Amino acid sequence: MNFSVNVLGLAGCGKSTFLSRLQHQAYVGRYSPTWFTNVIPITFQTSAGPITVNFTDQKCQFDTVVRPADGAIYMIDYTSKLSLKHAKDFERKQGPIPSITVVNKADIAERKIRTPPEGSIEVSSKSCYGISDSVQALLRQLTHNNELTLIW
Ligand SMILES: Nc1nc2c(ncn2[C@@H]2O[C@H](COP(=O)(O)OP(=O)(O)O)[C@@H](O)[C@H]2O)c(=O)[nH]1
Numbered sequence: 001m002n003f004s005v006n007v008l009g010l011a012g013c014g015k016s017t018f019l020s021r022l023q024h025q026a027y028v029g030r031y032s033p034t035w036f037t038n039v040i041p042i043t044f045q046t047s048a049g050p051i052t053v054n055f056t057d058q059k060c061q062f063d064t065v066v067r068p069a070d071g072a073i074y075m076i077d078y079t080s081k082l083s084l085k086h087a088k089d090f091e092r093k094q095g096p097i098p099s100i101t102v103v104n105k106a107d108i109a110e111r112k113i114r115t116p117p118e119g120s121i122e123v124s125s126k127s128c129y130g131i132s133d134s135v136q137a138l139l140r141q142l143t144h145n146n147e148l149t150l151i152w
């Protein structure tokens with residue numbers, strides 16, 4: 001199985017860090033802005049067999065063109081109120097496709113967002129908290145299979 005997934009959220013919210021966490025199981029602490037659009041294929045082992053997701057990581061701005069995809073990850077940053085607005089804008093632009101909303105940087109105590117959107121998943125790309133849960137939720141949405149479990 002093969003899916004394309006757009007990763008969308010305000011610059012600095014942690015999209016590239018989240019993807020390198022999935023790719024290398026490692027945290028890359030330094031900030032290097034994303035200039036180009038990168039497609040990162042990652043294969044996950046699941047109870048329904050291997051699933052490859054081609055994640056699109058891109059420089060996100062308010063005028064970013066959102067391409068069609070099989071699914072999307074909308075990322076919010078707990079330390080940025082603006083990121084909440086951007087995630088909603090991206091969701092509207094992308095339209096109704098299988099998706100999850102993650103709220104990243106859960107490891108930071110000083111939060112600007114008090115009430116994250118309903119159904120969103122709290123993650124920390126730094127500590128790895130919630131990462132496998134979020135991927136499992138995404139794969140369940142993409143496959144329309146709520147029994148699917150991620151082998152992490
Ligand atoms: N404390 C903390 N910092 C994070 C986390 N995820 C990303 N960062 C940091 O946030 C900054 C922006 O991350 P990056 O992945 O480049 O954001 P992008 O612009 O959305 O791709 C970097 O300095 C990361 O190290 C996290 O879960 N916790």
Ligand SMILES: [Mg+2]
Nearest residue numbers: 015016033034
């Ligand atoms: Mg980036």
